[in-house]
Amino acid sequence: MNHAQGTIEDRPLARKRPGVVLLVYAFRLVAAFLLAWPFAVTLGGAVSGYPRGDAVLFDQGGLLLLEALRRSTGALRPSSASTLLLFVLVCFVSLLPLGALLGALGAKGRVAARDLGAWALRPLGTFSLLLGAAALIEALLGGVMIAIGNAFARRQTIDLRAADQVRVGFVAAAIILVLLVSVFHDIARAAAVRGELGMRASIKRAFAAVRSAPLALLAGWFWRAALGAVFLGAAVVLGSRIGVERKAQVFAAFLVHQASVLAVLFLRASWLAAALRHVDRVLPQTTNEPVVPVSLPASPADDDAEPPRAALPSAADPAEPPAPVDDLLAENPAKNPSTEAPSPLPVPADEKIVVEERLDA
Template sequence: MSAAAGSPAAGRLWPLRHAPWILLIYATRSIAAFMVGSSFGALATRAIGGWPGGDAALLEPGGLMLSELVRLRMDSLLTLVTHAGLFAIAMVPVGMVTSTLLLVSLCDPRRVMLPETLARCGKHLGPTLVAYLVMTSFQVAIVWFFYMLAELLSLKLTSGLGVRGGDLAYGAIIGVSLIIVWLVSILHDVIRVAIVGRSLRTLPAMAAGWSIARRRWPELLAALWPRAAGAILVVLGSLLWLRHTGMSTSPRLALMALVQQVVAVSLVVLRASWLSRAAEIVGAGASDAVADEGLEYDQG
């Protein structure tokens, strides 16, 4: 990455030149969510469409209607979940393209024209896909390892701590695995930024990403945690609001749809803001590496 690309100007999120790619990510995610959600919505409508209050009954305290829906329509739900999983896998290449287009825009301080943006995106897709497969496989392996560890220790935990204590310890083990997966996802983002911002292949980008993550982990965490907290608050706030409204009337349906779109846009903007800051940190990390190499050369 050039010095210009690593400057604060490269990481500014708000110029309008980034907006098309943010909107593209939002649009593709919204279309995918609608295609998946409409199937589950149709199933819920067939099951309790005539119930007073509509599907708001699914969100009532105690979850009786929700548990009954799952029990009575388990086969249909499993089919829909399978189809949703396959559809999510099919959408991975689309997500790779849209996120890489955004990274190309974020990592370059210039106003890059569309043909150049598309060309650079195509150039980086191969290394980005390989990095995605490697890092995702690593994350799955982490979850699997901790899950198997929790299963192996479950009887000992229950006998030593009691049922409740054993469940808490089991959950703690799984929680540790999720924290590690989250940290790996940060490293994955840094690697992707290195691929796009510094035009590196997969292995050099992974080495550079690991080096930058070790050197600048306080900056990375400081940049990520407020954005992650904001995303969690946005999602939790919308879920709490949805719990008390449902979709029993047309005005509520329209308002719920509006809130969902605001949440979707907010999550994409927060994600883009994090990648923008990561691009700045990667640029600064590259400058540090060059300076260190120069110092070693002078001392030699």
């Protein structure tokens, strides 16, 4: 991954990027308001004449909610069609903050706005192809499993109770298959961002990551998904106890629900960081050490560094050949050892006296 700062986070963690997680939450909040706005306007108009307003829709039993839905059927049909198209558009637009989140999780140091934009746009094509392929596979697997369950349930040898149990079992199996495909989808996205890969290469790396540690991947996804379900369930229970009779209660219930959504989003960011760590095990290892040019001397602290090689002469600037040794000695005869007379060795004083005595004799 080529980050702007030239650094890569060795151990991605969600708690290191709370600001980016909040940005993704803000995008999802705006998208949820856009998707819910047509239904809120339609149902709110149906109960606008009641003194309590739309609070009657949340009464026990839901009778007024069902009646409002029945009376608003004509208005809900075009709203549902436009909302479905808007939902598909939001699914593809949401790939931008997802790419920014994955890129920020894999980076080290501060993150600038231009970095988020680059990380959001770079894998958009690969993310779109992966999203289309995953949606097609999930629809096929889910539809096939439900069709098989209905075929078994329609047998004459099975009573009504057993038929319902068979349908519920095959629907649960279809949901499990869809969840497994979504887990693999997230791993392929992490591989696409971490290695800057295309669709085929990211799928291959995702298969390699699954083969290397399948139980660790499933366990890491499962405990985060289970904890997120607990948060959402607790928010529903607590919000129902707060009530919606007054505006302050509605606002308090809204805060409780959004706190649970933010917690679930943080758990998802944690899962994506774990997927990045698993992908790192199967991607080729790269080094971040700077490359020292050949012409520059090595650092004195590096004892094992090779000495710099001498620069080779180029054709445009040929080096002069070295002069012969004889010419150099001829120019400096004083430094020529062959022309200098050997200096006599010093003779000890005792030997000089012995020689003189022999000469006198």
